[in-house]
Amino acid sequence: MKIVIQRVKEASVTIEGQVKGQIQQGLLLLVGVAPEDSQEDVDYAVRKISHMRIFSDENDKMNLSVQDIGGQVLSISQFTLYADTKKGNRPAFTGAAKPDMATALYDQFNKQLAEFVPVQTGEFGADMKLALINDGPVTIILDTKNR
Numbered sequence: 747m748k749i750v751i752q753r754v755k756e757a758s759v760t761i762e763g764q765v766k767g768q769i770q771q772g773l774l775l776l777v778g779v780a781p782e783d784s785q786e787d788v789d790y791a792v793r794k795i796s797h798m799r800i801f802s803d804e805n806d807k808m809n810l811s812v813q814d815i816g817g818q819v820l821s822i823s824q825f826t827l828y829a830d831t832k833k834g835n836r837p838a839f840t841g842a843a844k845p846d847m848a849t850a851l852y853d854q855f856n857k858q859l860a861e862f863v864p865v866q867t868g869e870f871g872a873d874m875k876l877a878l879i880n881d882g883p884v885t886i887i888l889d890t891k892n893r
Contacts, residue, residue, distance in 0.1 A: 747777065747778065747779055747780065747783050747787045747788070747791050747851070747855070747888075747889070747890040748777075748778040748780070748827040748828065748887065748888070748889050748890075749775055749776065749777050749778070749791055749795070749827075749887070749888040749889075749890075750775070750776040750824070750827065750885065750886075750887055750888075751773055751774075751775055751795060751798070751800075751885070751886040751887070751888060752773065752774040752775075752776075752878065752880055752883070752884070752885050753772075753773060753800055753801065753880070753881045753882055753883070753884035753885075754769070754771070754772060754773065754774045754820075754878045754879060754880055754881055755770070755771055755879040755880075755881045756768070756769065756770050756771070756878065756879050757769055757772075757774040757820045757876065757877065757878035757879070758820070758876070758877050758878075759820060759822060759866075759867075759868040759874050759875070759876050759877075760874070760875040760876075760877070761868065761869055761872045761873070761874055761875075762872075762873075766866075766867075766868055766869060766874070767820055767866030767867055767868060768820070768866060769817075769818035769819065769820045769864075769866055770817075770818060771815065771817050771818070771881070772812050772815075772817030772818035772819055772820070772863070773795070773812050773817065773818075773819045773820070774819075774820045774822070774876070774878050775795070775819060775820070775821045775822065776822050776824035776827065777821055777822065777823055777824055777827075777852055777855060778823075778824050778825055778826070778827030778828050778842060779823075779825070779842065779843040779847070779848040779851045779852055780828055780841060780842065780843055780891075781841075781842075781843045781844070781847065782891075783843060783851055783890065784851075785851075785854070787851070787890040787891075788851055788854050788855045788858060789858070790890050790893065791855060791888060791890050792855060792858045792859050792862070794888060795812075795819075795859065795888065796811065796812065796813060796859060796862035796863060797811050797813070798811055798812070798886075799811050799814075800812075800884050800886065801814065801815045801817070808884075812862075812863050813862055813863055817863060818863060818864045818865070818866065819859060819863050819864070819865045819866070820865075820866045820867070820868075821852075821855070821856050821859070821865055821866070821867050821868075822867070822868040822874060822876065823848070823849075823852050823868065823870045823871070825839055825842035825843075825848065826839065826842075827842075828841035828842040829841075845870070845871060848870070849870050849871075852870060853870075
């Protein structure tokens with residue numbers, strides 16, 4: 747799994763003109779699934795993200811997790827994280843998992859993450875419009891294959 751983690755003041759996702767999910771302070775996650783990903787990758791990602799200390803404490807040090815601040819998560823499926831741009835000018839997305847597998851792991855990831863912090867989502871496969879106020883900015887890329 748590849749996950750782009752953005753610390754946000756607020757974020758929302760709109761589908762066909764309707765707000766599907768929105769959060770206040772917390773994390774916006776762009777989540778990509780590869781064919782070789784498994785439950786082990788989901789477990790690792792949930793553990794890392796729920797405990798990642800990227801929010802400031804009273805001394806302005808990044809020492810607090812999204813749980814510590816009572817934050818929320820907006821999780822968005824993002825197969826384009828597996829774009830292959832080596833040949834030509836049109837990216838290939840053959841490195842992304844097929845929709846049935848990707849949906850199952852993405853749903854499991856959100857379910858497990860919701861055990862630690864409130865989670866809002868977009869809609870897998872939909873044309874989504876994201877709005878966010880990035881905080882910092884703090885943007886981190888988590889690749890579950892690089893442990």
